[in-house]
Amino acid sequence: MAKVAIVGATGKVGQYAALSISRIPYVNEVQLYGRPGSEGILEGIARDLIDSFAATGTDSSVSWSCSIEDLKGSDVIIFTAGVPRKAHQTRNDLALENARIVKDFAEKIATIAPDSLLLMITNPVDIMTHVALKYSGKKSNEVFGIGTHLDSMRLKSAIASFFKVHVSEVHTRIIGEHGESMVPLWSATTIGGIQISNLPSFARVPIDEIMTQVKCSGQRIIASKGATVWGPGEAIGTLIRTILGNEDRILTVSAYIKAEVHNIGDVCIGVPVRINRSGVYPVPIRIEPLEVRNFQMSVEKIRRITKEVFNALENGEE
Numbered sequence: 001m002a003k004v005a006i007v008g009a010t011g012k013v014g015q016y017a018a019l020s021i022s023r024i025p026y027v028n029e030v031q032l033y034g035r036p037g038s039e040g041i042l043e044g045i046a047r048d049l050i051d052s053f054a055a056t057g058t059d060s061s062v063s064w065s066c067s068i069e070d071l072k073g074s075d076v077i078i079f080t081a082g083v084p085r086k087a088h089q090t091r092n093d094l095a096l097e098n099a100r101i102v103k104d105f106a107e108k109i110a111t112i113a114p115d116s117l118l119l120m121i122t123n124p125v126d127i128m129t130h131v132a133l134k135y136s137g138k139k140s141n142e143v144f145g146i147g148t149h150l151d152s153m154r155l156k157s158a159i160a161s162f163f164k165v166h167v168s169e170v171h172t173r174i175i176g177e178h179g180e181s182m183v184p185l186w187s188a189t190t191i192g193g194i195q196i197s198n199l200p201s202f203a204r205v206p207i208d209e210i211m212t213q214v215k216c217s218g219q220r221i222i223a224s225k226g227a228t229v230w231g232p233g234e235a236i237g238t239l240i241r242t243i244l245g246n247e248d249r250i251l252t253v254s255a256y257i258k259a260e261v262h263n264i265g266d267v268c269i270g271v272p273v274r275i276n277r278s279g280v281y282p283v284p285i286r287i288e289p290l291e292v293r294n295f296q297m298s299v300e301k302i303r304r305i306t307k308e309v310f311n312a313l314e315n316g317e318e
């Protein structure tokens with residue numbers, strides 16, 4: 001059984017993540033953590049969550065706290081604290097503001113929760129994952145981000161809809177930045193176990209249209225309803241279930257790579273990893289030359305912004 005804590009639990013994603021993880025049978029304690037002063041709202045969220053349990057037969061305990069020491073003993077800490085973007089912004093526009101929040105938190109939990117896995121959601125998630133890794137001093141398998149898992153879900157739905165098949169028949173993944181430079185791996189996409197390019201109808205797939213839809217999904221949802229909530233919340237649920245069930249599934253998350261993709265590394269970015277109870281393990285892969293080139297460009301972009309953020313954090317820049 002496991003204790004899972006949510007940092008940023010008063011936020012929109014934090015609240016839905018709480019509901020989503022409370023339904024995982026391995027979770028016996030959900031801890032809602034918020035900034036000092038948010039005790040009242042945390043209590044309300046906890047009560048509302050507990051009200052749902054009688055209907056779902058959920059049997060976890062729910063606690064709330066504004067004291068960071070209470071995160072001690074968490075098996076996994078899900079980090080959703082920070083500013084979300086407005087529809088006219090890119091995720092990278094949030095980098096420095098959110099990096100300061102992540103750094104402060106990572107330094108504190110280094111001693112409070114040295115054994116916890118840390119799942120980053122806050123955007124820009126690849127850069128926040130690297131900031132959390134650096135300042136928490138944790139091992140690289142213990143700190144990871146939701147990365148391109150949600151983008152891969154979005155692509156999977158779009159492909160299933162085009163081919164009129166159940167989503168479970170589609171296997172695909174997107175690697176790279178959770179953002180504009182993301183790279184769909186058509187070479188790793190199958191429908192009913194058949195490589196997608198071996199299906200005659202592949203020629204009719206509107207690839208550019210589908211990728212625009214995937215890339216703009218977050219922005220479109222933010223423009224119309226203010227925030228993306230259920231997609232990320234369910235993605236968080238899948239990741240936590242995979243970890244706590246020690247499932248060894250291969251999912252695409254933001255992880256620190258050394259050289260696993262064609263010798264490209266020293267960056268936190270979306271890649272296929274094997275996930276289990278002790279964390280994430282990037283899977284060495286070989287992909288098509290065009291995919292390598294696009295991944296390399298995505299890596300260079302993320303490395304550059306990460307470096308700028310690290311420099312600004314070290315120099316105390318505003």
Ligand SMILES: NC(=O)C1=CN([C@@H]2O[C@H](COP(=O)(O)OP(=O)(O)OC[C@H]3O[C@@H](n4cnc5c(N)ncnc54)[C@H](O)[C@@H]3O)[C@@H](O)[C@H]2O)C=CC1
Pocket residue numbers: 007008009010011012013014034035080081082083084085094098101121122123124125146147150178227228229232
């Ligand atoms: N990577 C992904 O796939 C996704 C990432 N996100 C990101 O998750 C983050 C949260 O999004 P929402 O829940 O919609 O935002 P929200 O505004 O509803 O919630 C933000 C949370 O962060 C806390 N917070 C804000 N400033 C803080 C500070 N200085 N120190 C400590 N805590 C602070 C707030 O109290 C609140 O709990 C954003 O950065 C958003 O971009 C959201 C959806 C998907």
Ligand SMILES: O=C([O-])CC(=O)C(=O)O
Pocket residue numbers: 084085091123150217218219222228231232
């Ligand atoms: O678009 C955003 O800012 C939120 C997010 O990362 C997503 O839903 O993909």
